[in-house]
Amino acid sequence: xxxxxxxxxxxxxxxxxxxxxxxLVTRFVQLEGYQPVVVNDGGAAYRLLKTDANxxxxxxxxxxxxxxxxxxxxxxxxxxRLMRIPVMMIxxxxxxxxxxxxxxAGVTIFLPKPFTTDQFQSTFRLxxxxxxxx
Amino acid sequence: xxxxxxxxxxxxLAILAIYDDAQIEGEPDFVVELIDLYLNEVPRLFDTIRKAxxxxxxxxxxxxxxxxxxxxxxxxxxxxATIAGELEHLENDYSTVAPELLRSLExxxxxxxxxxxxxxxxRSA
Numbered sequence: 001x002x003x004x005x006x007x008x009x010x011x012x013x014x015x016x017x018x019x020x021x022x023x024l025v026t027r028f029v030q031l032e033g034y035q036p037v038v039v040n041d042g043g044a045a046y047r048l049l050k051t052d053a054n055x056x057x058x059x060x061x062x063x064x065x066x067x068x069x070x071x072x073x074x075x076x077x078x079x080x081r082l083m084r085i086p087v088m089m090i091x092x093x094x095x096x097x098x099x100x101x102x103x104x105a106g107v108t109i110f111l112p113k114p115f116t117t118d119q120f121q122s123t124f125r126l127x128x129x130x131x132x133x134x
Numbered sequence: 135x136x137x138x139x140x141x142x143x144x145x146x147l148a149i150l151a152i153y154d155d156a157q158i159e160g161e162p163d164f165v166v167e168l169i170d171l172y173l174n175e176v177p178r179l180f181d182t183i184r185k186a187x188x189x190x191x192x193x194x195x196x197x198x199x200x201x202x203x204x205x206x207x208x209x210x211x212x213x214x215a216t217i218a219g220e221l222e223h224l225e226n227d228y229s230t231v232a233p234e235l236l237r238s239l240e241x242x243x244x245x246x247x248x249x250x251x252x253x254x255x256x257r258s259a
Binding site (some may be wrong): 017018019020021023024027028030031075092113114115116117118 | 149152153155156158164167168171172173174175178200202203204207208209215
């Protein structure tokens, strides 16, 4: 029942402290026909996720104040009601070890900064395809 | 190979123009919105970096430089993205080099503001 509701929702959780990246991601998500639910940092994402699991996917910046994207994602992977929500991590990090550890921790897909409209679009579609397969 | 001021344009307007794809008919110019956000955000980040460098709070300075690098890169503000990256990853001679990099960023931003304001005006005309 919960899974069915989740596959039907168009809500995408977006958490990024950078207003420019947030504005870009919000618009791109809208253009893909989804409903962005936008918060300004990891702490706000964590607080929202404690009471709201109705998301088709989540997009986090890797480096945010209060709670890093990876920490929010680890919380999601530890909670049964959140663990199947696919997570896109936006990052300008190029450290392969960090990325490998992030995948191991449960990140579904990375979007490197800077990114274009097309790059966002293809990564976003892969994120949601992953969701449908699981 | 590191990029230098002579090799990198202050603003690559072609990168900015990519976001015309994201324009929704009837909505305000999306690129102008991005320019306005950027012009408002950069002084705030400079302020954070300045205070953090003064207080020897490297972690806060690094975070703000990281944010500046990300948003500058995404908007095609390439030289600032490069300098912000240098500040973000600075390890040696921090107390000497960090203020110099901040000054470079502030000088570069004067150039960037002119270009972005001109682009803003062109789009608003």
